[in-house]
Amino acid sequence: MRHPPRSVLAAVAGAAALIGSVTVPVVTASGAAPACSVEYSVTSQWDSGFQGAVKITNNTAAMSSWSLAFDFAGGQKLTQGWNAKWSQSGTTVTAASESYNGSLATGASVSAGFIASWSGSNAVPTSFKLNGTSCNTAAEPSPTPEPTDPAExxxxxxxxxxxxxxxxxxxxxxxxxxxxxxxxxxxxxxxxxxxxxxxxxxxxxxxxxxxxxxxxxxxxxxxxxxxxxxxxxxxxxxxxxxxxxxxxxxxxxxxxxxxxxxxxxxxxxxxxxxxxxxxxxxxxxxxxxxxxxxxxxxxxxxxxxxxxxxxxxxxxxxxxxxxxxxxxxxxxxxxxxxxxxxxxxxxxxxxxxxxxxxxxxxxxxxxxxxxxxxxxxxxxxxxxxxxxxxxxxxxxxxxxxxxxxxxxxxxxxxxxxxxxxxxxxxxxxxxxxxxxxxxxxxxxxxxxxxxxxxxxxxxxxxxxxxxxxxxxxxxxxxxxxxxxxxxxxx
Missing domain, CATH: 3.20.20.80 (Glycosidases)
Known part of the structure; x- marks a missing residue:
């Protein structure tokens, strides 16, 4: 409808050179499944910034909300993000679930993306924790999941x-x-x-x-x-x-x-x-x-x-x-x-x-x-x-x-x-x-x-x-x- 008269996120990423995805491998011990796995990728990078993504897979009990934490190792600074509530304190970055994607069943995955700046080095994070549990390594005892209310x-x-x-x-x-x-x-x-x-x-x-x-x-x-x-x-x-x-x-x-x-x-x-x-x-x-x-x-x-x-x-x-x-x-x-x-x-x-x-x-x-x-x-x-x-x-x-x-x-x-x-x-x-x-x-x-x-x-x-x-x-x-x-x- 034409209205009555009333008185850089993707633009930057779109101009960036697309580079190959850099993904953190999943490491397990003695065949044990990790409690969770995280795939971290850099999908595009330019002189002073880059666009990244994380894919989180939950291998333990279903959870009604999630929070992923990892550390930037190269002085990167988070600027924007989507599909999660993103924040950074020092080198630690946190991505917390939104109201619409907090439910994560056993075996289910969720993805989120972000924009960050970098200089000198764009090192890939080496460790990730989901709700306090280490991912991409041998399974640890999972924290007790929060009770899930019957959803409307x-x-x-x-x-x-x-x-x-x-x-x-x-x-x-x-x-x-x-x-x-x-x-x-x-x-x-x-x-x-x-x-x-x-x-x-x-x-x-x-x-x-x-x-x-x-x-x-x-x-x-x-x-x-x-x-x-x-x-x-x-x-x-x-x-x-x-x-x-x-x-x-x-x-x-x-x-x-x-x-x-x-x-x-x-x-x-x-x-x-x-x-x-x-x-x-x-x-x-x-x-x-x-x-x-x-x-x-x-x-x-x-x-x-x-x-x-x-x-x-x-x-x-x-x-x-x-x-x-x-x-x-x-x-x-x-x-x-x-x-x-x-x-x-x-x-x-x-x-x-x-x-x-x-x-x-x-x-x-x-x-x-x-x-x-x-x-x-x-x-x-x-x-x-x-x-x-x-x-x-x-x-x-x-x-x-x-x-x-x-x-x-x-x-x-x-x-x-x-x-x-x-x-x-x-x-x-x-x-x-x-x-x-x-x-x-x-x-x-x-x-x-x-x-x-x-x-x-x-x-x-x-x-x-x-x-x-x-x-x-x-x-x-x-x-x-x-x-x-x-x-x-x-």
Whole structure:
């Protein structure tokens, strides 16, 4: 959605020379299995820094939380990390589990990554301890694991199976819920990270509507911590805030969808949202300079959590810049030098490759052209996904071109017959819900997914808003979605 007016982690790693993985071998005594094993690798290195990763395997009793400790031997200094709470005291580095990956069963593994500086020597750590127990050596008596509380059912790990989304048991699932806007614009405007509260009470209010999904728009410059963003709202601070919101969404049994909304790249052509090179508005396509690094970092952050869905790019509109529809779809898939767009474009194939290059197998959503409202050639140009876990995303508002059943029958139905279809944004700027009622019925009749825009307290006449208060009080527009979700999900 284009918003009402409101007044270096992976970027560095992406520019680094990739080097061979340096892994600490597992050493055992007399055939005894180690209590835990840790694989430490340097995945990329540059003049003053490097990106590293640890893979932890638990060979003892299941644990509900974990903490890995090791010592840097070459004066390295930790700067940022993901998939764990990273800290350093002197030479000792600690990586503690997050709320979403603390459970580690016997034989299970978890990975986490970090960025650190170095000079002179980048020596590999030689010893590791998991919850106080030495790893990669003969087994020691394990500390008594903390008792595990029965966990509330969380969201499913989703896969595309034919034209359906299914869970681990093969049961069909639908994504039905809302968007939670703010993470795409507040940080670049220097006003914070999210628009309004994202505490547990506000997330619970979404769940009380019987939503099962929350889509979270993001800003690539804020995630990557680029220099034009206030450090308070950038880099690790931004990433940790997103991870915290994802964890809260999951704690209430809902699927988090992390989505790239605003990107770098100067575009002043037809339908330009701004003339700024920075990620301060919706651009026609993502940029090759930063977006692949953004998705590599996001995928590394969440690749061990298959419940998180990746939505590659909010609303592509290369069709407003190119002279033909064919050029627009080619730009959409392949990127490169696209007619009418002055920066090098990252195509959907580039972004799928960035995600899959990390080993992440999470479900990926890819929206079409014309602000994701046109899927007419999505099947022809869909990117190749080696994981086979790709779905089509579509957006519709009452003011869009494809906003009637005739168009849906001719352009959406063929797509929905072959791949899962998710309406990542549905809405209307009339402050009513007559239009989305039609959309929801069409999607319900076909067992498809949809998410309302947006869980923010804006004036719905200037930008569709579902609520007038973060306690879940609906607008007239929101009442239609809320009552429908409650009727569906009880």
């Amino acid at each position: 059912d969380g969201p499913p790990v989703l896969r595309a199976s034919g034209n359906k989304l299914v869970d681990a048991d093969g049961a069909t699932r639908r994504l039905l819920g809302v968007n939670r806007s703010g993470g795409e614009f507040m940080c670049v405007q220097g006003r914070g990270i999210f628009d309004g509260p994202v505490d547990d009470a506000s997330v619970k209010a979404i769940a009380d509507w019987k939503a099962n999904t929350v889509r979270i728009p993001l800003n690539e410059e804020c995630w990557l911590g680029l220099s034009n963003i206030d450090p308070a709202y950038a880099g690790a601070n931004y990433i940790n805030a997103v991870k915290d919101l994802v964890a809260k969404v999951k704690a209430h049994g809902m699927t988090p969808v992390v989505e790239l909304h605003w990107t770098h790249g100067q575009y002043t052509g037809n339908s330009a949202g701004c003339s700024d090179v920075h990620a301060s508005c919706q651009k026609p396509m993502p940029d090759m300079q930063y977006t692949p690094s953004f998705w590599a970092s996001v995928a590394n952050t969440f690749k061990n959590d298959g419940t998180v869905v990746f939505d590659l790019f909010n609303e592509p509109y290369p069709d407003r810049a190119t002279s033909t529809t064919t050029q627009a779809w080619q730009c959409w898939r392949d990127g490169g030098s696209c007619p009418g767009i002055g920066y090098e474009v990252a195509g959907m194939q580039d972004l799928v490759d960035s995600v899959r290059g990390t080993g992440a197998t999470n479900l990926i959503l890819a929206g079409g052209i014309a602000y994701s409202n046109d899927l007419s050639q999505w099947l022809t140009y869909r990117p190749a996904d080696p994981a086979g876990n790709l779905a089509a995303a579509w957006h519709v508002y009452n003011f869009n071109t494809c906003a009637n059943e005739s168009c849906w029958n001719s352009t959406l139905a063929p797509v929905a017959a072959q791949v899962p279809l998710v309406a990542g944004e549905i809405g209307e700027n009339t402050c009513a819900h007559g239009f989305i009622d039609q959309v929801m019925k069409w999607f319900d009749d076909r067992g498809l997914s949809y998410l309302g825009w947006t869980w923010n307290t804006w004036d719905c006449s200037s930008g569709p808003s579902l609520i007038s208060s973060y306690d879940g009080t609906p607008t007239a527009f929101g009442t239609g979605l809320r009552d429908h979700l409650r009727a569906l999900n009880g």
